[in-house]
Amino acid sequence: MTDLTNLTVAQIRDGHRAGDFSAVEVAEAFSANVAGAKALNAFIVETPDHALAAAKAADADRAAGTLKPLSGVPIGMKDLFCTNGVQTTAASHMLEGFVPRYESTVSQKLWDAGAGMLGKLNLDQFAMGSSNETSYFGNVISPWKRNDGGPNLKERAALAPGGSSGGSSAAIAARLCPAATGTDTGGSIRQPAAFTGISGIKPTYGRCSRWGIVAFASSLDQAGPMARTVQDCAILLENMAGFDPKDATSLDMAVPNWEAALSSDLAGKTVGIPREYRLKGIDPDIDAMWDAGIAMLKDAGAEVVEISLPHTKYALPAYYIIAPAEASSNLARYDGVRYGLRDLPQGAGLQDMYAATRADGFGPEVKRRIMIGTYVLSAGFYDAYYTQAQKVRTLISRDFTAAFGTCDVILAPTAPSAAFGLGEKTSDPLAMYLNDVFAVPASLAGLPAMSVPAALNREGLPLGLQIIGKAFDEQGVLNAGLAIEERAGFTARAEKWW
């Protein structure tokens, strides 16, 4: 019997439909992998019963001829999505023990489509981080290891799975789940996907409802799927996207049938290569992968042109004003009164309770960002920082609009490096922020963007290529991703040590 946990979402869906195996067998196989992978610390809560109940329903639906789009498919849920009756923490002490009494729109859509939940996936605290080292519940360890660290895999340096969706990326790469939800504010789907050799897409801002997702920076936050193939991303996204009146920024547009329209024939398409993304001193393996990607898209029939995104270098500093500003406002709700942690020192008044609760409930990176956000929004500094950043954001968005006058999609690396070791960048917050240099511009412009695995570097670690598309053109992004996937032939996987 084949190992069911090696199957993709499409293979599970189709195999279940054809009667090759039962959904219960699939759920049990993945739950066993989850239970056996504590060393990765990918899950905060495991929910094998949820997956099993959905699987039993899927098997009954098959018998009754009422199969749904994701019947038989168990997935992981980033612990930023509120799940009814299941603890939702955003990987924070502040929300430890918080059990929502409602379901987020995106997760509800997935359950309505027949999917089951294997558990709640670890992440950077409040989705703030690029390495999953800010979680209150401990680091997620990437299943990947460098190829030069001695004969004992387990003893080689522990690597970051990327962040903030690091539990999602590690779990998929280690075959603990075939797919998972992620959220992307400044690269939190794409960078972890690149670090772990999987795929992930952030759709156009507004495609997926933010209702029930713990808020970080509301003008940037966007949910999306992570999986092992482009097709799987298309399948998941179709079942996550859609208009939701409960989110004021939700797009009132029909959800395209992205899977059915997948095509890797890029004849007539033009791919833009942004010259500002060629960083001096970047790892030569990254540039080599990028050049190989260009060749792959040419081979798929596309024309390749150089483009310019002149304000690229200002995207990251603008992001680190806008995102913390929005976060400082969003996270003001954690006051110890209505839900979450309360820290009430002996004899303290209301104001002291607020300050003590927030000192105790937030980790250092979250505090740092709230402080930056509070500062840039404070009287006297608002225009110099926040308004200036919002103007620069307009210019970055205009750069993309101009570039898309001459190309259909943009190809670039996802991240400037392969996965780094845990602890390597924690002492310098700025060095950590710089890892999002290629991911943040598309976030600021609200554009769809995905990462697909393209190569291994000389250390044997995965590298990802990023495709950025026009607003609402997820299809163009997925198609170019598919063209790369077919040509890169990326089949490497982390050798099991956990």
Place this chain on the structure above:
Amino acid sequence: MTIDQATVRKIASLARIAISDAEADGLAGELNNILGWVEQLGEVDVSGVEPMTAVIPNQLRLRDDVIDADPLTGGNRRDDILANAPEPQHGFFGVPKVIE
């Protein structure tokens, strides 16, 4: 602009986060680093540029004027709302005494 310990304390007070002297020291250095780096935005010519307010053009909608049209966001859910409160009392949120 250099951020000193006093400024850090003021920001922390605005953000309602209690900090120790040692934390204030550390944060002053970190915030100076980060804000020093974002200063480069000042060199961008933004004359005539409007600040972005909506990343994807979208029209604000009005909902129908119907009470509890969506039960998920409607009223009459007191027990659900209090379910995660640290100290619910008599159907309300309990807080320490505000007025002496």
